[in-house]
Amino acid sequence: MVNFTIEQLRGAMDRPKNVRNMAVIAHVDHGKTTLTDSLLARAGFIAAHQAGDKCAMDTRKDEQEKGITIKSTAVSLLYEVDPKILPASHQKEESHEYIVNLIDSPGHVDFSSEVTAALRVADGALVVVDSVSGVCVQTETVLRQALGERIKPVLMINKIDRCVFETQLQPEELYQSLRSVVERFNVLVATYSDDTMGDIMVDPTLCNVAFGSGLHRWGFTLRRFAKMYADKFGVSEDKMLTKLWGNNFYNPETKKWYKTQEENCVRGFNKFVVEPLYKVLHSTKLKIKPSC
Numbered sequence: 001m002v003n004f005t006i007e008q009l010r011g012a013m014d015r016p017k018n019v020r021n022m023a024v025i026a027h028v029d030h031g032k033t034t035l036t037d038s039l040l041a042r043a044g045f046i047a048a049h050q051a052g053d054k055c056a057m058d059t060r061k062d063e064q065e066k067g068i069t070i071k072s073t074a075v076s077l078l079y080e081v082d083p084k085i086l087p088a089s090h091q092k093e094e095s096h097e098y099i100v101n102l103i104d105s106p107g108h109v110d111f112s113s114e115v116t117a118a119l120r121v122a123d124g125a126l127v128v129v130d131s132v133s134g135v136c137v138q139t140e141t142v143l144r145q146a147l148g149e150r151i152k153p154v155l156m157i158n159k160i161d162r163c164v165f166e167t168q169l170q171p172e173e174l175y176q177s178l179r180s181v182v183e184r185f186n187v188l189v190a191t192y193s194d195d196t197m198g199d200i201m202v203d204p205t206l207c208n209v210a211f212g213s214g215l216h217r218w219g220f221t222l223r224r225f226a227k228m229y230a231d232k233f234g235v236s237e238d239k240m241l242t243k244l245w246g247n248n249f250y251n252p253e254t255k256k257w258y259k260t261q262e263e264n265c266v267r268g269f270n271k272f273v274v275e276p277l278y279k280v281l282h283s284t285k286l287k288i289k290p291s292c
Contacts, residue, residue, distance in 0.1 A: 009078055012099045021101045023072075023118040025146060026128035027138040028107035031158040033069055035128060035214030036104045042217065043077050069106040072118040076101050107138060115142050119149040127153045127185070128214075131177065132162045135184040143185075147192040152200050154208045155185055161213045164281050171270035171278070182209060204245045225273050243268045 012018060026032045060070060081096045105118040119125065125146040129135055146153055157178060163169045169177060186201045193200055202208045204222050212219025226241040233240060242248070249258045249265035250272075258265055 008097070009076060009099065012078060012097045015097075018097065019099045019101065020124065021103065021122045022124050022126055023103045023105055023115075023122035023146075023151070024126045024128060025105050025115055025119070025142040026107050027130070027133070027136040027142075028068065028109075030107065030128050030130040030133065030136075030139070031214045032107060032128050033104055035156065035158060036075075036102060038214045038217040039077060039102065040075065045075070068108055069104060070108075070111055070114070072103055072105045072114045074101055074103045105142075107142075109138055109141065112141065112145070115145055116149070119146050119151050122149075122151055125151045125153045126156055128156045128158050129181055129185070130162070131157050131159050131181065131211075132167055134177075134181050135188065140188055143188050144192045147189070147197070150197060152197065153189070153202070154210075155182065155202045156210045156212070156219070157181055158212065158214055160211055160277075161216060161281060164278060171274040172267065174274055175267060175269050178211070205242050207241075222273070229272055244273060245269055 024032045024036055077100045079098045079100050081098060103118045103122060105115045106112075125143075127139065127143055127146070129139060143153060163174050163177065182202060182204065189201055207221040207223045210219050210221050222241055222244045223237070225244055226237050230237040230240045243250075243257060245268075247259055247261075248268040249261045250256075250268050251258065251262065251265045252271075253264055257268070261267070
């Protein structure tokens with residue numbers, strides 16, 4: 001998301017095919033509203049230090065008093081897409097600016113009707129899952145609602161900082177925990193979807209799974225790291241992407257990849273994603289507070 005003017009937003013509205021409605025859904029307290037606040041801060045709606053504390057999408061007095069979302073709230077953001085990541089058929093388009101109408105919906109089971117209302121006007125659903133709590137009961141409920149409305153989901157695994165500072169997982173433990181979340185999510189997708197929706201399973205190598213911390217305003221997909229390492233290894237970005245998830249192990253001494261964990265080998269995800277991430281988080285430990 002980028003800072004934008006009213007004129008830019010109004011100009012983008014003249015291109016209806018570049019408008020997307022995205023509903024943010026999740027179990028209660030998994031970080032939907034905080035994540036939305038971070039996107040608003042990135043777009044310049046609120047100050048960066050207010051993200052996570054202001055709860056700008058909770059506009060009602062009772063929402064602010066109780067600290068929960070009761071009614072779905074929408075906001076329009078302008079998103080500039082890198083033409084390089086678009087399909088060839090879209091790269092020649094006149095504009096790569098997209099309006100994203102972000103709809104923050106409640107997570108509490110008592111307000112499920114608000115989730116349904118949000119999904120019925122949405123083109124896609126961003127399902128937020130706490131990295132420590134994992135897929136919970138209401139996650140299953142809102143995902144079932146989305147699939148019932150024939151909405152394709154993408155997954156955001158939130159509060160990764162909790163795995164570092166609270167549960168203090170080692171890199172391999174973190175990978176296994178994240179893989180478990182993805183697998184559990186896909187089990188629900190397979191259970192509640194039908195064949196006419198096509199293949200809507202999520203996979204980090206397809207970049208429909210993101211990892212991050214809404215409270216601390218950072219997140220990534222594996223493509224971000226694949227871009228960083230592709231030139232170093234002299235391979236294509238797509239090939240590097242496949243090395244960063246699953247049973248792909250790297251030997252720093254021989255600089256070779258293996259499908260099984262041989263001696264001195266480290267899982268690619270742990271070596272090239274988790275280890276740098278841990279170094280950054282530990283270097284800023286005194287400046288941040290763990291997500292709650």
